[in-house]
Amino acid sequence: MISKGNILGLAAVTLLLVGCGQEAKTPQVQAEKQTPAVETPTPGPNVVEIWAKGKTFEGPAEIASGWTTFKFGNASDMIHFAMIDVPPAGITLEAFNPLMLAFQEAMDAMNAGDEEAVNAAFGKFPEWIGDLGRAGGPGFLSPGYIGQATVYLEPGNYVLECYVKSDGIFHTTPPAEGQLGMVMELTVTAEASGAPEPEANLILAVTNSGFEIISGALQNGLNTIRVDFLEQQALPSFVGNDVHVMKVENAQSIELADAWMDWRTPGGLEDPSPVEFLGGLNDLPAGQHGYFTVKLEPGDYAFIAEVPGPQAAGFVLPFSVD
Ligand SMILES: [Cu+2]
Structure with a gap:
């Protein structure tokens, strides 16, 4: 910003230049030097940078509150995502381990076709799972990609998790007793970052019946997509509405991705994914909105949700970029 006084100063320098020729050189240089000092930073x-390395997250333990942009880099050779959980009061990261073990037990029982054992595993889920909140986070990201998702975070304690599977084992499953799987605790402090809300070139609405483009258009290059969660649901598979961007390479891509989106099947959420994913935004509560940024080259893509049978449920929206 240039203040009124500064403009007057510059005018005086110009007059000096006109009147005195070469001698005015020094004041002009000084005026130029002064200009940056009065600029107000926008x-x-x-x-916040988060990296997926192997089956772990790397990132800060503490961040400021408000609009937060997660730059999520996948430096591993597996697909990952970063769901942000909001644990009920008093639930620590360590308290997640029994839940993660119960999920793995249920998965193993499903793979074995043992319904009784599945129910026994579900019976081990801690009661607080019903009170577990969600705060978005970067969606599915294939190896080598960098994704970006922006959400508003209130001060509090959060847990990032990735429950993609490798050889039938969830990344969240503790590799050994006393160890943690692909989970990371994140404390959001009362200090406000003051960061502005991003500007989007497309607004996508999410209801319990699927996706709908409200306004804007997708373009060749960087796209920032605002996602309005008009509705949210708790499905029997413990997942809810979210959005991810997949590449549509051929006629089979959507069918393959559709089958991959149910973690309860042996091939569901198993690495490697049958299609490439470029990021997205995980579950937010109804009435909230968040953003994700994705670089799109000309080609065919689809918005898809991680819900069982997304295509039949309205959660596949193909699009092309010219
Ligand atoms: Cu993972």
Whole structure:
């Protein structure tokens, strides 16, 4: 910003230049030097870098509150995502381990076709699972990609998790007793970052019946998509509405991705994924909105949700970029 006084100063320098020729050189240089000092920095996004390395997250333990942009880099050779859980009060990261073990037990029983054992495993889920909240987070990201998702975070304690499977084992499953799987605790402090809300070129609405484009258009290059969660649901598979971007390479891509989206099947959410994923935004409560940024080259893509049978449920929306 240039203040009124500064403009007057510059005018005086110009007059000096006109009147005195070469001698005015020094004041002009000084005026140019002064200009940056009065510039007010425009508030930028609060960027938090999270990396997926192997089956672990790497990132800060503590961040400021408000609009938060997660830059999620996948430096591993597996597909991952970063769901942000909001644990009920008093539930620590360590308390997640019994839940993760129960999920794995249920999965093993499903693979064995043992319904009784599945029910026994579900019976081991801690009661607080019903009170577990969600706060978005970056969607499915294939190896080598960098994704970006922006959500508003209130001060509190959060847990990032990735429950993709490798050889039938959820990444969240503790590899050994006393160890943690692909989970990471994140404390959001009372300090406000003051970061502005991103500007989107497309608004996508999510209801319990699927996706609908509200306004805007997708373009060749960077796209920031605002996702309005008009409705949210708790499905029997413990998942809810979200959105991810997949590449549509051929006529089979959507069918293959559709089958992959149910974690309860042996091939569901198993690495490698049958299609490439470029990111997205995980579950937010009804009435909230978040953003994700994705670089799109000309080609065919689809928005798809991680819900059982997304295509039949309205959660596959193909699109093309010219
Ligand atoms: Cu993972």
